Structures are given as structure tokens and as C-alpha cells.
Amino acid sequence: MTLLWDADPTASDRYSFALGADIVRFDNLATATRALQEYVNDPLLIIGPEVDMQSACDLSDFARVERPEMGVVLMRRRLDVTVLAQALRSGIREVIPADDLTALADAARRSRELSSKVAGHVGDAAVTEGRVVTVFSAKGGVGKTTFSTNLGAYLASKGSKVLLMDLDLAFGDVAISLQLLPQNSMSDLIAMSGHLDAQGLASIVTRHESGLDVAAAPSEPSDADRIPGALVGEALRVARRAYDYVVVDTPPAFTEHVLAAFDVSDLLILIATLDIPAVKNLRLSLDTLDLLGSPKESRVVVLNRSDAKVGLRAEDVVAAIRQDIAITVPSSAAVPASINRGVPIVLDEPRHAVSVALRELADRFIRVQPAAGSPGSKADEPKRSERWSLTRGSKR
Numbered sequence: 001m002t003l004l005w006d007a008d009p010t011a012s013d014r015y016s017f018a019l020g021a022d023i024v025r026f027d028n029l030a031t032a033t034r035a036l037q038e039y040v041n042d043p044l045l046i047i048g049p050e051v052d053m054q055s056a057c058d059l060s061d062f063a064r065v066e067r068p069e070m071g072v073v074l075m076r077r078r079l080d081v082t083v084l085a086q087a088l089r090s091g092i093r094e095v096i097p098a099d100d101l102t103a104l105a106d107a108a109r110r111s112r113e114l115s116s117k118v119a120g121h122v123g124d125a126a127v128t129e130g131r132v133v134t135v136f137s138a139k140g141g142v143g144k145t146t147f148s149t150n151l152g153a154y155l156a157s158k159g160s161k162v163l164l165m166d167l168d169l170a171f172g173d174v175a176i177s178l179q180l181l182p183q184n185s186m187s188d189l190i191a192m193s194g195h196l197d198a199q200g201l202a203s204i205v206t207r208h209e210s211g212l213d214v215a216a217a218p219s220e221p222s223d224a225d226r227i228p229g230a231l232v233g234e235a236l237r238v239a240r241r242a243y244d245y246v247v248v249d250t251p252p253a254f255t256e257h258v259l260a261a262f263d264v265s266d267l268l269i270l271i272a273t274l275d276i277p278a279v280k281n282l283r284l285s286l287d288t289l290d291l292l293g294s295p296k297e298s299r300v301v302v303l304n305r306s307d308a309k310v311g312l313r314a315e316d317v318v319a320a321i322r323q324d325i326a327i328t329v330p331s332s333a334a335v336p337a338s339i340n341r342g343v344p345i346v347l348d349e350p351r352h353a354v355s356v357a358l359r360e361l362a363d364r365f366i367r368v369q370p371a372a373g374s375p376g377s378k379a380d381e382p383k384r385s386e387r388w389s390l391t392r393g394s395k396r
């Protein structure tokens with residue numbers, strides 16, 4: 001199948017001689033962009049002569065990051081040095097004269113050959129794509145930030161390359177919980193929207209002493225509105241190529257940012273507590289996730305402060321949410337104390353019952369088990385015993 005961006009409805013027929021009859025046509029940048037993410041087995045995109053140069057380059061820039069094996073062939077009515085230079089900069093493979101069907105057929109053949117070679121390598125690289133783990137609850141104060149900071153710090157302390165992204169963009173407190181003073185934040189990604197790469201992402205993170213990288217929430221709550229959901233998706237897709245694990249902390253709501261994170265998450269950690277509103281919200285969240293088509297097998301429910309004597313028992317929660325609880329984490333004053341010290345409890349008091357439970361959560365559900373002869377972690381120099389096979393679970 002060939003992807004074709006051309007507003008002219010007769011274009012598919014005209015080009016079928018050169019490209020074959022199996023053509024999917026789009027008539028704008030948005031649908032073409034979506035198509036690149038949908039038709040993942042089709043590595044050839046033809047851009048028609050009427051598409052303006054800037055949009056063509058934008059799409060090619062996007063393809064270069066999202067679909068490195070994809071070939072973009074551009075048709076132009078006039079070929080000059082400026083056009084060629086611009087095309088080159090955006091990674092367009094060939095620029096050919098409009099209506100030269102022989103040139104189109106040749107360019108398409110060359111591009112497909114190259115794509116199949118590149119795909120071999122990209123296939124290898126895909127194995128090392130990191131896992132995205134989102135910690136969510138529709139209620140505030142249940143332990144999302146506690147869990148995400150501890151899980152991130154624990155995974156990093158094991159030698160993995162880990163990014164913790166604070167998607168509680170208005171009131172995020174990941175940075176303060178880890179006593180970091182970020183120079184940059186998620187709002188600095190705005191300028192890189194559409195062409196974000198690993199270097200750009202690296203320029204906004206703050207390193208914690210555990211080795212954990214943090215993409216902090218903006219210091220101005222109002223900046224949250226300036227960050228589009230699509231940018232969060234873009235950042236997470238770039239991040240999972242650069243990191244072994246990407247842990248995402250969230251606000252207590254289904255914001256567009258949270259939905260973008262769900263979309264690319266391999267695992268959702270949903271937090272329950274022993275109070276009726278939290279259980280009700282969890283039930284509603286699970287229903288919403290079902291509606292969104294999120295697979296059940298990629299969710300775990302964790303009960304935080306499981307020993308609180310409040311008249312509601314863990315069994316009641318299981319009955320209400322109709323889903324098992326994977327891990328229970330006890331309540332302890334050591335948790336707020338560790339946050340006040342700015343040191344994750346898993347690192348500071350590894351024998352504490354809360355730390356033991358958090359490690360169990362990470363080891364059972366997040367950390368991919370070591371495999372013999374597996375490709376290494378993306379951490380600079382991982383120790384032999386700390387290398388993991390990063391084969392991802394089933395991706396939607």
C-alpha cells in the first residue's frame with residue numbers, strides 16, 4: 001500500500017500506473033499525520049505537487065522521528081535549489097517533477113528497497129523501546145506522586161535509564177518532593193512541538209541524585225493550558241526511545257494530557273484507598289478506561305494505606321471495583337516524613353514495609369526480568385546483572 005497526500009480526488013487513479021492500485025489518499029496534514037501512525041506497515045509516502053512546501057517538510061520531519069524506516073517522495077512543479085535544500089533538511093528521500101510517472105515509479109521502487117533495509121535495523125531498535133508506566137487516580141491525595149517518585153527512583157537506582165514526567169502540569173509536585181530546583185520544565189517543550197527529538201527532551205530534564213531524570217511541571221500553573229495533549233504524546237514517544245522506563249505522574253482528572261499518556265502507556269497503575277469517594281472514582285475510572293479501549297491486562301490496581309482502620313476493607317474495594325488488588329501498601333508516618341526530607345522512602349529506608357511493597361510493585365509489574373543475552377539497558381554503563389530485556393508487551 002502507498003500513502004498519498006494529495007487534495008485532488010483523481011490523483012490516486014493517475015498515479016496507480018506508477019504506484020500500483022493500492023493507494024490510500026489523504027487531503028490534509030492532520031489526516032496524513034494520523035495515517036503515518038496507523039499504517040505502520042506501509043513505508044512509502046508520496047506528497048503531491050500542490051501540497052505547500054512547509055507542510056510537506058513538517059510531515060517529513062514527523063516521519064523521520066516516528067517512522068524512521070519510512071520514505072517520503074515529494075512531487076513539485078518547479079525544482080530549484082531552494083526546494084531541494086529544504087527537502088534535504090527534512091529528510092525527504094527524493095523530489096521528482098510532477099506528472100513524471102516514470103520518475104515516480106523509479107523513486108517509489110528505490111524508496112521501498114531502502115525502507116526494507118532500514119526496517120531491519122529499526123526492528124532491532126524497537127526491541128529496546130522503553131516501557132511507559134502511568135500512575136493514575138481520579139482522586140487527589142491518594143499517593144500518585146509518592147508512588148511515581150519512589151518507583152522512578154527505585155528503577156533508576158537499579159541501573160536503568162528512567163524518566164519521570166510530571167503531567168500534573170498545573171500543580172505538579174514531583175520536583176519539590178525530590179528537592180529538585182528545575183531550570184527547565186515541560187513548558188519548554190512547546191517551542192519544540194512537532195520536531196522534538198531526544199536531545200530536545202534531554203535539554204528540559206533535571207537529574208536527581210538517584211540517576212532519575214525528571215521532566216518537571218511548569219512553575220506557572222497557567223502554563224498547563226499552553227501545552228497541547230499532542231505534545232505530551234510526542235514527548236512520551238521520544239522518551240520511550242531514549243529511556244528504559246518512563247514513569248508518568250498525573251493530576252486527579254482525565255485531562256487531555258492524561259489521555260495522551262494512556263495512549264502510549266504499557267502499564268497503568270491505578271491507586272485505590274479505603275474511602276468511599278476514592279472507590280467510586282476508581283470504579284468510574286475503570287469504566288472510562290474500558291470505553292477508551294484500554295486493555296484490562298495492562299492495568300494494575302494498588303491499594304494504598306491498606307491498613308487504615310476506617311470501616312472499609314480491601315474485600316469491599318475488590319467487590320466494588322470488580323477487579324483484584326495487585327499490591328497493598330501500608331500507611332506510615334514515614335512516608336510524609338521521607339517526602340519532607342526530599343528522599344524517596346525506597347532509597348532511604350529500604351527495609352520499611354512501604355518500601356518493600358513499592359519494590360514488589362516494581363519488580364512484579366514494571367521491571368522486565370533479565371534475559372540471557374538480552375540487549376543492554378540504555379544506562380551509560382549498566383552492570384551485567386542489571387541488564388534487562390526490554391521486549392515490550394503487546395502494543396495497541
Ligand SMILES: Nc1ncnc2c1ncn2[C@@H]1O[C@H](COP(=O)(O)OP(=O)(O)O)[C@@H](O)[C@H]1O
Pocket residue numbers: 137139140141142143144145146147304305329330331332333334335336337339354
Ligand atoms: N502509604 C502512605 N502512608 C502515609 N502517608 C502517605 C502514604 N502514601 C501517601 N501518603 C501521604 O499522602 C499525601 C498525598 O500523597 P501524594 O502522593 O502527594 O498524593 P497524590 O499525588 O495522589 O495527590 C502525602 O502527604 C503523602 O505523604
Ligand SMILES: [Mg+2]
Pocket residue numbers: 144145146168173250
Ligand atoms: Mg500528586
